[in-house]
Amino acid sequence: MTDLPPSRQRQLEQWVQTSALPTAFKPSWVRLDRALTHKSVDAINNYEQLELLGDAVLRLAATECLQEHFPTASVGELSAVRSVLISDRTLAQLAQELNLAPCLAVAPGMTAGPSHLADALEAVVAVIYLETHTLRMVRAWLDDAMLRLAAIVRQDPARQNYKVALQELTQAHSKALPQYRTTEQQAVDGHPQRYASAVWFRETCWGSGHGPTKKQAEQAAAAAAYDRLRRTLTHE
Structure with missing residues (x-):
């Protein structure tokens, strides 16, 4: 493996020092790069292979963390909370909090969107895991953040999956489903405004939203519509 340019290694070293990683973490700088x-x-030396491993590691780490701290919660509840914790939206938010964005190398003129940040965080988790082949350092790094986010999700009746919550709400009241009208904007891949979505029910638009993917745009629209529609249907 070739050495990194000094400026890139200094950047990575500074990030490790400020990212609250366990002091025992001594990475391969080339792998972290x-x-x-x-x-x-x-096209060859990028995060894709590491991201695949990191996705599996994060799923296991989140499962262990939730089961240890919420032993009386049902499997269904833990599964719903875990789904939010390991979603691209949550991981991208966490990557921003960890100041990962400035370290993510992308082509000139390209903007690193939420999905890219989520993938990069998963790849970094893989790098940490490969140091010991255990979850010890991964959990030492991320448990506090996962528990903080889990507490927020558990207090949310929709579990932050507003598409599912909205569907259950409309079916319970009228046996009908909301309809999404989603369009792709003129924006580069990963741009936070790439897709625009509006959710309709009974010929009325109840909410709209944007996102870097079609799924995230529809979730944003559903989130905007959920409380408004719930109040309306409750008073019918």
């Missing part, structure tokens, strides 16, 4: 490199920069 790969975890923070998009395929637009290097």
Whole structure:
């Protein structure tokens, strides 16, 4: 493996020092660089392979964390909370909190969107896991954040999956489903405003939203519509 340019290694070293990683973490700088490199920069040495591993590691780490701290919760509830914790939206938010964005190398003119940040965070988790092949350091790094987010999700009756919550709400009241009208905007891949979506029910638009993917735009629209429609249907 070739050495990294000094400026890139200094950038990664500074990030590790400020990211609250366990002091025992002594990464391969080349591997960490790969975890923070998009395929637009290097078609071979990029984060995709590490991201695949990190996705599985995060799922297991989140499961262990939730089962240990919420032993009386049902499997269905834990599964719903875990789904939110390991979603691209949550991971991108966490990546921003960890100041990962400035370290993510992308092609000139390209904007790193939420899905890219989520993938990069998963790749970094893989790098941490590969140091010991255990979850010890991964959980030491992320447990506090996962528990903080889990507490928020558990207090949300929709579990932040507003598409499902909205569907259950409309079916319970009228045996009908909401309809989504989603369009792709003129924006680059990963742009937070790439897709626009509006959710309709009974010939009325109840909410709209944007997102870097069609799914996230529809979730944003459903979130905007949920409380408004719930209040309306409750008083019918």
